[in-house]
Amino acid sequence: MTAVVTATGISLEAAGRTILAPTDLALAAGELTVVIGPNGAGKSTLLRVLAAEVAPASGTVVYGETPVAAMPPWRLAAKRAVLPQSAQLAFPFTVAEVVRLGLDGAGNAAERMDMMRRALAAADVAHLAGRNYQTLSGGEQQRVQFARVLGQLMVGGRREKHLALFLDEPVASLDLRHQLGLLEHARRLAGEGVAVLAILHDLNLAAAYGDRLVVMKAGAVFADGSPETVLTDALLRDVFDVRLSVGAVPATPFVLPRPSAGGAA
Numbered sequence: 001m002t003a004v005v006t007a008t009g010i011s012l013e014a015a016g017r018t019i020l021a022p023t024d025l026a027l028a029a030g031e032l033t034v035v036i037g038p039n040g041a042g043k044s045t046l047l048r049v050l051a052a053e054v055a056p057a058s059g060t061v062v063y064g065e066t067p068v069a070a071m072p073p074w075r076l077a078a079k080r081a082v083l084p085q086s087a088q089l090a091f092p093f094t095v096a097e098v099v100r101l102g103l104d105g106a107g108n109a110a111e112r113m114d115m116m117r118r119a120l121a122a123a124d125v126a127h128l129a130g131r132n133y134q135t136l137s138g139g140e141q142q143r144v145q146f147a148r149v150l151g152q153l154m155v156g157g158r159r160e161k162h163l164a165l166f167l168d169e170p171v172a173s174l175d176l177r178h179q180l181g182l183l184e185h186a187r188r189l190a191g192e193g194v195a196v197l198a199i200l201h202d203l204n205l206a207a208a209y210g211d212r213l214v215v216m217k218a219g220a221v222f223a224d225g226s227p228e229t230v231l232t233d234a235l236l237r238d239v240f241d242v243r244l245s246v247g248a249v250p251a252t253p254f255v256l257p258r259p260s261a262g263g264a265a
């Protein structure tokens with residue numbers, strides 16, 4: 001296993017209380033890790049510390065061999081891309097301008113144009129390229145942000161061997177087709193060697209797409225393993241406080257067979 005991101009003893013406090021208890025976690029190249037847990041469990045906090053958006057109160061985050069604390073911002077931007085829960089922009093950028101933010105400084109104009117075209121197509125937002133980002137629906141904005149991070153990964157992949165992708169509730173406002181398209185794209189990136197971490201609330205999607213589930217409860221990792229070992233009736237009760245049988249999950253609105261790595265976007 002090649003660890004792309006290794007966190008050791010990371011913790012965080014806010015407003016005088018511990019919101020992330022000391023945690024060890026490594027993200028491997030080629031693995032799609034899904035973080036699940038109730039509201040307020042610390043999932044976004046964990047993601048933001050791993051993505052080096054927030055410095056931990058204790059512990060270290062290392063990308064490859066390099067502690068993020070010693071990494072210049074341009075190197076971090078090449079190593080990892082982050083899709084936040086939602087992103088409002090203060091200026092009326094067009095969709096193409098938003099995606100171009102992720103392509104800054106990469107290659108020549110023709111290469112940047114090609115990356116832009118591929119990123120827009122992969123997120124199914126090519127038809128919105130000239131639109132003002134601020135006027136888009138929530139789901140459309142989320143797909144544009146996904147295109148931006150895909151562009152950033154394309155640029156990063158030109159200079160770095162191992163990349164990480166962080167997705168904070170990436171499908172929260174997407175329709176079903178785009179939920180599946182985004183997650184299949186994330187799987188494909190993992191298949192190409194990217195270490196992907198995604199926060200999801202839908203346990204069906206978590207089980208269908210995650211190689212590994214990390215379960216957060218009250219600011220700590222409660223369980224960590226394959227979907228088959230982690231998702232149990234006891235976990236649904238102890239973490240989510242619901243009396244449901246995992247065996248009943250296929251009775252929920254749609255059931256996904258485990259997708260192949262080559263699924264359509």
Ligand SMILES: Nc1ncnc2c1ncn2[C@@H]1O[C@H](COP(=O)(O)OP(=O)(O)OP(=O)(O)O)[C@@H](O)[C@H]1O
Nearest residue numbers: 014015019037038039040041042043044045046216
């Ligand atoms: N800056 C802050 N100041 C005070 N409390 C904070 C701060 N940031 C996060 N918290 C608290 O830390 C806890 C964990 O927040 P976090 O956003 O990580 O949860 P989450 O698991 O991602 O939740 P959700 O599923 O609702 O998105 C919450 O109780 C939140 O209120």
